[in-house]
Amino acid sequence: MQNTIDNNAIYNSLLKKKEKGIKSLSILIDPDKTNEKKCSELLNFCQETSPDFFMVGGSLITNNELEKIVLCIKNHPYTAHIPVILFPNSYLHISEKADGILFLSLISGRNPDYLIGNHVIAAPLLRQSKLEIMPTGYILVNCGNQTTVAYISNTTPIPYEKNDIAVCTAMAGEMLGLRMIYMDGGSGAKQAISEEMIQAVRQATNIPLIVGGGIKSVNALEKAYLAGADMVVVGSVIEENPQIFQDFCLKIKELNKK
Numbered sequence: 001m002q003n004t005i006d007n008n009a010i011y012n013s014l015l016k017k018k019e020k021g022i023k024s025l026s027i028l029i030d031p032d033k034t035n036e037k038k039c040s041e042l043l044n045f046c047q048e049t050s051p052d053f054f055m056v057g058g059s060l061i062t063n064n065e066l067e068k069i070v071l072c073i074k075n076h077p078y079t080a081h082i083p084v085i086l087f088p089n090s091y092l093h094i095s096e097k098a099d100g101i102l103f104l105s106l107i108s109g110r111n112p113d114y115l116i117g118n119h120v121i122a123a124p125l126l127r128q129s130k131l132e133i134m135p136t137g138y139i140l141v142n143c144g145n146q147t148t149v150a151y152i153s154n155t156t157p158i159p160y161e162k163n164d165i166a167v168c169t170a171m172a173g174e175m176l177g178l179r180m181i182y183m184d185g186g187s188g189a190k191q192a193i194s195e196e197m198i199q200a201v202r203q204a205t206n207i208p209l210i211v212g213g214g215i216k217s218v219n220a221l222e223k224a225y226l227a228g229a230d231m232v233v234v235g236s237v238i239e240e241n242p243q244i245f246q247d248f249c250l251k252i253k254e255l256n257k258k
Helices: 009-020 036-047 066-075 112-128 148-153 163-175 195-204 218-227 236-240 244-257
Strands: 024-029 053-056 084-086 100-106 132-140 180-184 209-212 231-234
Touching: 009 132, 024 036, 024 244, 036 066, 036 244, 053 066, 066 084, 100 112, 100 180, 132 148, 132 163, 163 180, 163 195, 180 195, 195 209, 195 218, 218 231, 218 244, 231 236, 236 244
Parallel strands: 024 053, 024 231, 053 084, 084 100, 100 132, 132 180, 180 209, 209 231
Antiparallel strands: none
């Protein structure tokens, strides 16, 4: 049965926040690196303050933990109200237990499987689901080392200092009708995407801008926001140092009060 529900709650909330200058924080949980126990321990930090969203996904996902992680978030007393968004690498990484999915098109690469191929296979499944589908232009930026996503997708990231290429790529994504731009340095990036590149893309586009990869400190988080990111995604640093989770949540709370 075809899903005819017009559900744009997550995307509309991002648009409203963007219009008001309110920033969002998303915690990315990789099922390959986090089991249910670790996930539950992380979620316990949400008692006093929490992120706006959780994303679940990764470049490989070699186990069957994806749906377990989604349910762990949805069933936890501190996070049951927080939207869970899938961050898929392929059509295999879908769970109807989540609230939404980034329908990622890797517009910085030239691999047809990640531009449209996987999407064709996933489309019938997603049409029948209740997931909120958010078409997103995914731009991979070289932030100092080859990341898993670059290797798996067999694509060349945009060079770190080529702001003009990033700008033109983002503009093309917006003109194609994609509803968000996600600039990513990739999991385990040595450094964050430059403020200059974020600012240039922000000034050239009108749709919500997501930035992730290489953000390892509260200072880096703040710089990404001030440069123009509407949402920042952090993942690897949380896996390595769960205590910094609260620092990130408190910083965005502070920024949104200004």
